[in-house]
Amino acid sequence: MTAPMTASGARSAGTAAxxxxxxxxxxxxxLRAGTLVSIGLLAVGVALLAIAGGSPLxxxxxxxxxxxxxxxxxxLRPEGFLWLGLLATLATPLLRVAASVVGFxxxxxxxxxxxxxxxxxxxxxxxxxxxxxxx
Amino acid sequence: xxxxxxxxxxGFGAGVFGxxxxxxxxxxxxxxxxxxxxxxxxxxxxxxxxxxxxxxxxAAGVYLExxxxxxxxxxxxxxxxxxxxxxxxxxxxxLPDRVLxxxxxxxxxxxxxxxxxxxxxxxxxxxxxxxNPDDAAGAAxxxxxxxxxxxALAGPGYRPVRLGAGIGGSVFAGVVSALLGVGGGIVKVPxxxxxxxxxxxxxxxxSNLMIGVTAxxxxxxxxxxxxxxxxxxxxxxxxxxxxxxxxxxVAQRIDxxxxxxxxxxxxxxxxxxxxxxxxx
Numbered sequence: 037m038t039a040p041m042t043a044s045g046a047r048s049a050g051t052a053a054x055x056x057x058x059x060x061x062x063x064x065x066x067l068r069a070g071t072l073v074s075i076g077l078l079a080v081g082v083a084l085l086a087i088a089g090g091s092p093l094x095x096x097x098x099x100x101x102x103x104x105x106x107x108x109x110x111x112l113r114p115e116g117f118l119w120l121g122l123l124a125t126l127a128t129p130l131l132r133v134a135a136s137v138v139g140f141x142x143x144x145x146x147x148x149x150x151x152x153x154x155x156x157x158x159x160x161x162x163x164x165x166x167x168x169x170x171x
Numbered sequence: 172x173x174x175x176x177x178x179x180x181x182g183f184g185a186g187v188f189g190x191x192x193x194x195x196x197x198x199x200x201x202x203x204x205x206x207x208x209x210x211x212x213x214x215x216x217x218x219x220x221x222x223x224x225x226x227x228x229x230a231a232g233v234y235l236e237x238x239x240x241x242x243x244x245x246x247x248x249x250x251x252x253x254x255x256x257x258x259x260x261x262x263x264x265x266l267p268d269r270v271l272x273x274x275x276x277x278x279x280x281x282x283x284x285x286x287x288x289x290x291x292x293x294x295x296x297x298x299x300x301x302x303n304p305d306d307a308a309g310a311a312x313x314x315x316x317x318x319x320x321x322x323a324l325a326g327p328g329y330r331p332v333r334l335g336a337g338i339g340g341s342v343f344a345g346v347v348s349a350l351l352g353v354g355g356g357i358v359k360v361p362x363x364x365x366x367x368x369x370x371x372x373x374x375x376x377x378s379n380l381m382i383g384v385t386a387x388x389x390x391x392x393x394x395x396x397x398x399x400x401x402x403x404x405x406x407x408x409x410x411x412x413x414x415x416x417x418x419x420x421v422a423q424r425i426d427x428x429x430x431x432x433x434x435x436x437x438x439x440x441x442x443x444x445x446x447x448x449x450x451x
Binding site for chain 2 (some may be wrong): 049056058060061062063065066068070073077078079080081082083085086090091092093095097099100101113115116118119121122125126127128129130132133136145147148149152154155158159162163165166167
């Protein structure tokens with residue numbers, strides 16, 4: 037059983053729904069763009085790896101060093117594109133969360149925006165803790 | 172060059188099968204990399220997490236545009252899946268390979284049983300009406316006065332119930348995802364659908380949306396602890412992405428019942444191999 041809705045109530049529900057749809061659409065665009073960029077970078081890295089030859093299982097790379105990525109990319113070394121592709125892959129869902137926070141704040145939904153911030157805090161904690169010494 | 176093609180081809184196969192059977196690729200990629208390419212378990216999990224993020228991001232965009240995913244419910248639960256994933260990612264570096272392989276064998280058995288039960292349910296006609304608001308749990312949920320926050324999580328024709336159980340289960344799903352390199356949908360979908368009374372399609376779409384953030388939280392730990400080899404992750408992820416695209420396009424034209432049976436057999440065999448690995 038639903039209570040009858042007033043005209044202003046119906047209008048505000050309609051506005052909220054269209055706002056929500058707008059947030060969904062813009063987040064979907066971010067996810068699609070992020071995926072395309074990540075896969076594009078990884079695909080270029082794989083192509084360069086194929087040109088370089090050799091088995092990827094036999095090569096060892098030093099760990100991630102973001103400062104080296106621009107130089108590797110300019111020199112068309114596969115690892116530069118692969119590292120950047122990996123970073124873009126990991127960043128895409130986080131951009132989605134950041135965009136949700138902005139969208140919810142714009143819609144006045146502070147609690148939902150707070151949840152997004154909480155997710156980003158957990159991710160920041162992961163970065164800090166992972167850089168600490170492994171047991 | 173051959174190994175590169177095999178990695179991309181293996182990823183492609185995992186992407187196609189995962190997409191056809193409604194699974195993330197993780198359950199296939201980890202055995203592929205450990206048994207097929209001799210990677211140690213943790214290295215395979217790191218690569219698998221990257222692949223899982225790629226497929227999740229690609230599919231989640233589509234689900235959001237079709238308004239199938241519940242973004243608000245996803246945001247609430249992913250605080251806890253991400254926390255679980257952070258914990259799981261840290262635990263993964265403390266556990267021996269053999270323990271992880273044993274846990275993965277258990278996951279394979281659970282997945283195989285779930286798929287067999289799904290097949291039995293669809294063969295037996297309509298599944299139990301769990302979207303009916305008049306059933307016992309629906310009535311229990313309706314009896315709770317919906318606060319503004321709970322109301323914000325509702326979708327057309329449903330309102331999630333038992334948030335506490337959903338939150339606890341989400342932490343567990345995050346730990347499983349991080350330890351075993353899977354998306355965790357195998358935990359999240361039943362949790363949302365059967366426990367929180369969210370319609371199956373919405374639960375599947377929302378789980379997919381959450382997988383990206385969950386896997387990112389643990390993948391960051393793997394990445395910063397040198398647990399992801401980009402030379403392996405690159406070709407595998409590109410293959411998985413291409414395979415998932417192809418799988419989603421042919422899914423409507425393929426009868427997946429036989430495929431599912433075949434897949435259950437593969438899962439069972441892989442579970443035996445993983446168990447042997449765990450036993451050393």
